[in-house]
Amino acid sequence: MDDCVLRIESVTKKFPGVIALKDAHLQIKRGEVHAVCGENGAGKSTLMKIIAGAQGYTSGHIYLDGEEVFFHSTKEAEKHGIAMIYQEFNMVPELSVAENMYLGRLPMKGGGRVDFGKLYKDAEEIINRLKLHINIRTKVKHLSVAEAQMTEIAKCLTIGAKIIIMDEPTAALTDEEIKVLFEIIEDLKKKGISILYISHRMDEIFQIADRLTVFRDGSYIETKEIKDTNYAEVVSLMVGRSLESLYPERDYQGSEVVFEAKDIHGKGVNGVSIELRKGEILGIAGLLGSGTIELSKMIYGAIPMKSGEILVHGKRIDNSSPNKAIQAGIGFVSDDRKNEGLVLNRSIKENIVLSSLKKFSSGFRINKRKEQNAVQNEVERLNIKLSSPMQLAGRLSGGNQQKVVFAKVLEADTDILILDEPTRGVDVGAKAEIYNIMDQMTKEGKSIILISTDLPEVIGMSDRVVIMREGYRVLELSKEELSQEKILAYESGGIES
CATH class of the missing domain: 3.40.50.300 (P-loop containing nucleotide triphosphate hydrolases)
Structure with missing residues (x-):
């Protein structure tokens, strides 16, 4: 595949008595938004955790920029430019936005002290690049859900992420906040950053994604260009059958x-x-x-x-x-x-x-x-x-x-x-x-x-x-x-x- 930044081949993950992933495949282009679709239990989250280094796998291969990699931790994945934003934010509430952005990588100066001047300067540059209006000295516990979401994205950029995995990023956002998030995603695409996007909201996927890949029962089903598919086809691929009507025909007759x-x-x-x-x-x-x-x-x-x-x-x-x-x-x-x-x-x-x-x-x-x-x-x-x-x-x-x-x-x-x-x-x-x-x-x-x-x-x-x-x-x-x-x-x- 031309300009393929990440390639997953035949990845299988077994838990005791359960096969969570079986012969999974996925290919991600540089600078694209790639949606990963499937019912709950389809294997999406397991695969994303494997890519992000949060979970190992039983067999298969992962290639990054053409070279095979195997991550033993999220830190290793981050060093290779892969970051994941979970539904439950992974930040320290009592620390500032800047401190959370560089957590574990705080700039230091003599005497083992944090170089706050450099920290705030570097954090401010990232925040400005994302065109955000967040005070980097504010404690995370005082942020709104949307601001915390944007801080997580900013945190990804501090590690030089080239692939960002977003798990249900709009679940707690208002329509206006979702609009801001999508603008940021478009800007990240222009910078060559790839987004792996997981969402149950099909309207969002058709609005923001370039391509999508469907998983069902732990197995790869198909990859489609967004422009070449529609809601009914994607739902059919996800559930393995035609879903003529989402809602049952009701025959309610008024009573007491x-x-x-x-x-x-x-x-x-x-x-x-x-x-x-x-x-x-x-x-x-x-x-x-x-x-x-x-x-x-x-x-x-x-x-x-x-x-x-x-x-x-x-x-x-x-x-x-x-x-x-x-x-x-x-x-x-x-x-x-x-x-x-x-x-x-x-x-x-x-x-x-x-x-x-x-x-x-x-x-x-x-x-x-x-x-x-x-x-x-x-x-x-x-x-x-x-x-x-x-x-x-x-x-x-x-x-x-x-x-x-x-x-x-x-x-x-x-x-x-x-x-x-x-x-x-x-x-x-x-x-x-x-x-x-x-x-x-x-x-x-x-x-x-x-x-x-x-x-x-x-x-x-x-x-x-x-x-x-x-x-x-x-x-x-x-x-x-x-x-x-x-x-x-x-x-x-x-x-x-």
Whole structure:
């Protein structure tokens, strides 16, 4: 391949009992943005960690500028000009931007002291080159998520990176911040720096990438020029089948009201009322800061209400804590599964039964067989891909982690489910599975409040949509009235209700 800076040939990675990568191939051109696509568990992250020196491999070859290399650490990879920006930032919060940019390589002067003059001068040059407006003396803990992201990129340039791996770089950024990031990426391309870009957001990939490579089940599938492919083809390559429709055909018929939130007041929420019917999916749409997440957590008892009341089947309930909300039949899937939905260093089994231990307890004893059967039923019901129920939840792919959160909520026997951003950070194949799970839940008589900033998701899954803006309920739309343009106009204040 002409101007090939990185070439991966026949790389295989085996873990005990699992083949994470099998005969993987990848070729990266100098100065291109190359997207790596695939469902969770497809092997993308494993391959990126191998390239970045964070993980070894069982067999195969890696060539950099035509010469074979094998990295035993990230430091070795960095010396060869390869850097990786992880989803969880790898910086020291108490140190300044400049100190983090040169961490482990701080310029020194006599007496073993840091040469802060040179440090700040060098850091300022990099920041200016990226056209950023960040004070290099600011402690990282005071940065916004976007500023921390840009600092990570600046850090890559301090090692002279010629390949930068970006793992879900826009996951926590606003649209305006994403625009700035893409401008920086375009500038890096012009300087001959290659970007390996991992994202579940297909619209971003088609906007920023020059080429993409698809992996499935740990194996290389195909590499395509962006200009020669489309969304439907890429999705088909990722999941191994044609995905005619991401959203299931719903046949909801209105029935009795099972849940009411009346005149809810609290931090970020001003007198909001909603009602939910049996078997219904009620979408709640709103921009960041509109109060949608706060409303959901008030209903669940995770943050306090100042006033208002919650009724389940016409009876007022005590929702002053999550435990009391669960007892009243309200389940909750958080938008932050890693910090609020799962205990990552505990087993899948323990996570699934976490909210329903009383079901399996008799006095101080737990009926292990009953617990095991319940866990196995949920694993099969939700098609959770795992090596064993004793596998740590943190070792699952994002989509399977989300299914474990669903299993925990279902096992608690709750009939009213609040889903905050239920498909955030999962791939398109896992999204389709989650949508089908939601549809099946409602057919079983459960009712869902869906809170999402993903407008196609809101429109595709909701039977009705309530729009919020600045803490207030603005409008309700029927299924027939739904459109992205209309929802966005009311969300943003472009149209007053």
